[in-house]
Amino acid sequence: MGTVTDAGVTAPATSQAAPHQSQETDGFSLVIEALKLNGIDTIFGLPGIPITDLTRKMQAAGLRVISFRHEQNAGYAASIAGFMTGKPGICLTVSAPGFLNGLTALANATTNCFPMILISGSSEREVVDLAQGDYEEMDQLAIAKPLCKAAYRVLHAEDIGIGIARAIRTAVSGRPGGVYLDLPAKLFPQAIDAELGRKSLIKVVDPAPKQIPGQEAVQRALDLLKGAKKPLILLGKGAAYAQCDNDIKALIEKTGIPYLPMSMAKGILPDTHPQCASAARSFVLPEADVVVLMGARLNWLLSQGKGKTWGAANSKAWGKQKFIQVDISPIEADSNVRIDAPLVGDMGSCVAALLKGVEGYKAPTEWANAVADKKNGNIAKMAEKLKENPSPMSFHSALNIVRDVVKENPDCYLVNEGANALDFTRSIVDMYKPRKRLDVGTWGVMGIGMGFAVAAAVVGKQQVLAIEGDSAFGFSGMETETICRYNLPVCVVIMNNNGVYRGDEKSYGGSSDPSPLVFVKDARYEKLMEAFGGVGKHVTTPAELRAAIDEAFRSKRPTLINAVIAEGAGTESGRITSLNPTAKKK
Numbered sequence: 188m189g190t191v192t193d194a195g196v197t198a199p200a201t202s203q204a205a206p207h208q209s210q211e212t213d214g215f216s217l218v219i220e221a222l223k224l225n226g227i228d229t230i231f232g233l234p235g236i237p238i239t240d241l242t243r244k245m246q247a248a249g250l251r252v253i254s255f256r257h258e259q260n261a262g263y264a265a266s267i268a269g270f271m272t273g274k275p276g277i278c279l280t281v282s283a284p285g286f287l288n289g290l291t292a293l294a295n296a297t298t299n300c301f302p303m304i305l306i307s308g309s310s311e312r313e314v315v316d317l318a319q320g321d322y323e324e325m326d327q328l329a330i331a332k333p334l335c336k337a338a339y340r341v342l343h344a345e346d347i348g349i350g351i352a353r354a355i356r357t358a359v360s361g362r363p364g365g366v367y368l369d370l371p372a373k374l375f376p377q378a379i380d381a382e383l384g385r386k387s388l389i390k391v392v393d394p395a396p397k398q399i400p401g402q403e404a405v406q407r408a409l410d411l412l413k414g415a416k417k418p419l420i421l422l423g424k425g426a427a428y429a430q431c432d433n434d435i436k437a438l439i440e441k442t443g444i445p446y447l448p449m450s451m452a453k454g455i456l457p458d459t460h461p462q463c464a465s466a467a468r469s470f471v472l473p474e475a476d477v478v479v480l481m482g483a484r485l486n487w488l489l490s491q492g493k494g495k496t497w498g499a500a501n502s503k504a505w506g507k508q509k510f511i512q513v514d515i516s517p518i519e520a521d522s523n524v525r526i527d528a529p530l531v532g533d534m535g536s537c538v539a540a541l542l543k544g545v546e547g548y549k550a551p552t553e554w555a556n557a558v559a560d561k562k563n564g565n566i567a568k569m570a571e572k573l574k575e576n577p578s579p580m581s582f583h584s585a586l587n588i589v590r591d592v593v594k595e596n597p598d599c600y601l602v603n604e605g606a607n608a609l610d611f612t613r614s615i616v617d618m619y620k621p622r623k624r625l626d627v628g629t630w631g632v633m634g635i636g637m638g639f640a641v642a643a644a645v646v647g648k649q650q651v652l653a654i655e656g657d658s659a660f661g662f663s664g665m666e667t668e669t670i671c672r673y674n675l676p677v678c679v680v681i682m683n684n685n686g687v688y689r690g691d692e693k694s695y696g697g698s699s700d701p702s703p704l705v706f707v708k709d710a711r712y713e714k715l716m717e718a719f720g721g722v723g724k725h726v727t728t729p730a731e732l733r734a735a736i737d738e739a740f741r742s743k744r745p746t747l748i749n750a751v752i753a754e755g756a757g758t759e760s761g762r763i764t765s766l767n768p769t770a771k772k773k
């Protein structure tokens with residue numbers, strides 16, 4: 188085969204090629220070429236039968252292969268790379284157990300609408316299908332299907348191009364999500380004519396086509412919005428994903444409408460923006476008369492659009508709001524309450540249409556002022572709390588430092604998981620740029636921490652600050668080795684309160700076992716990073732925390748800061764205690 192030039196044109200084979208031999212290629216090469224042809228440059232995975240050689244050949248072919256210690260973390264890395272870039276993140280695993288380890292991340296990606304492709308090697312079809320006991324036997328395709336947007340399998344080398352094209356298109360078009368691609372062991376060494384192979388590859392044209400909203404739908408939304416006395420814009424991570432930040436900002440500023448960012452939408456506009464209503468959430472949700480949902484779903488995070496949160500009489504009742512819902516999916520509207528003006532299309536096109544038509548409308552100043560008053564009052568209260576300096580540290584006194592660091596380093600990525608460690612960080616630490624806050628998302632899943640941190644450093648090429656509950660960190664803590672191996676600029680801060688939610692709980696039933704919620708007291712997590720050549724710090728005051736983070740940011744070295752927090756500082760389940768069926772007994 189000739190060489191593929193930068194322009195993607197195949198140059199004729201030179202005279203160096205043996206003239207009498209017909210050139211062949213194989214499954215390994217075709218998978219790699221198909222991915223490269225589609226702009227995929229990074230693979231997150233873990234080697235083993237049957238994909239060991241694939242990882243080697245990928246690296247040799249110039250793909251960056253980031254090799255993890257557990258597939259779940261590789262999967263989370265791939266999924267968040269998808270969110271950050273809008274290109275599908277690729278996770279590569281071995282069969283059965285490796286596949287299952289990656290599957291949690293694939294399901295999580297689908298739930299969060301992150302484009303991701305899980306590529307797993309699999310065992311011999313004929314043996315698996317007759318349940319004859321192959322090495323790592325499992326019908327992976329069937330198992331993956333209900334947990335992702337689509338699952339595909341490629342049996343013949345000449346179908347690799349189609350298989351990868353379908354996987355890419357499915358992952359990123361419409362509502363993005365996870366795709367499973369099953370590649371049986373036998374596929375990789377399959378040899379076919381090189382020219383035939385080359386011609387079978389597809390460079391996907393326009394993988395996520397624009398979807399222009401209907402004129403009538405735009406007009407309906409504008410009519411409703413222009414009649415609003417107390418309008419509110421709610422930004423979800425779908426709005427962040429779309430990367431149409433300037434138009435969203437223009438729409439908000441032009442109309443003067445207060446806006447509320449969901450967790451991963453923080454930073455589309457800076458949280459310090461005068462129209463940001465985050466600090467007045469419990470005021471604006473029940474009070475608003477017209478709510479524009481932009482890439483935000485009315486799921487549990489928004490109390491399904493019902494109940495007291497929305498000013499309704501009881502948990503099943505609807506509030507008085509009317510809703511405009513901007514979403515890429517035509518079936519999102521009416522999922523929980525009536526949507527008066529559904530606007531279906533890609534976020535960029537919908538926002539542009541609204542921006543054009545909203546000319547002349549301005550949110551009433553009484554409303555804007557009422558929101559600002561409420562918000563400023565709450566911010567002042569919070570400022571008092573942040574000034575406190577107890578010993579041991581509270582979440583507030585520690586996060587006050589993190590808040591300053593992010594303000595001074597707005598380009599850094601903030602990865603965040605835990606319960607109290609999550610909720611307090613979200614409310615205390617302002618974000619200034621879009622797609623910088625990466626957290627537990629729709630499921631509130633623990634374990635995303637180190638995978639997200641690795642991806643943010645590798646793909647985002649910026650300093651990463653991971654604020655981790657001590658329990659949350661445990662789910663992916665071994666990836667500190669990965670962070671050290673690739674020498675990534677990741678600074679992990681463990682908010683160490685000795686347990687799940689808090690560390691001061693007594694055991695039950697008189698046994699010598701500790702409570703199921705507490706860990707070894709004063710665990711020295713920082714030694715984990717030191718074990719692999721990184722920097723470990725143990726800090727007990729805000730000043731020590733500040734110095735340790737500053738040093739990590741200056742040196743860019745892998746750093747783990749073990750921040751000692753009072754063991755009784757947290758509340759059970761953080762801010763979602765009401766969802767915990769046993770908590771009411773307390």
Ligand SMILES: Cc1ncc(C[n+]2csc(CCOP(=O)(O)OP(=O)(O)O)c2C)c(N)n1
Pocket residue numbers: 604605606607608609630631632633634655656657658659660682684686687688689757761
């Ligand atoms: C995969 C998964 N397992 C379990 C949980 C339940 N859970 C929610 S938060 C949490 C840990 C909270 O403790 P920590 O991370 O130390 O945060 P803290 O509240 O102590 O700051 C757990 C286990 C979950 N959300 N996801």
Ligand SMILES: [Mg+2]
Pocket residue numbers: 656657658682683684685686687688689
């Ligand atoms: Mg904890």
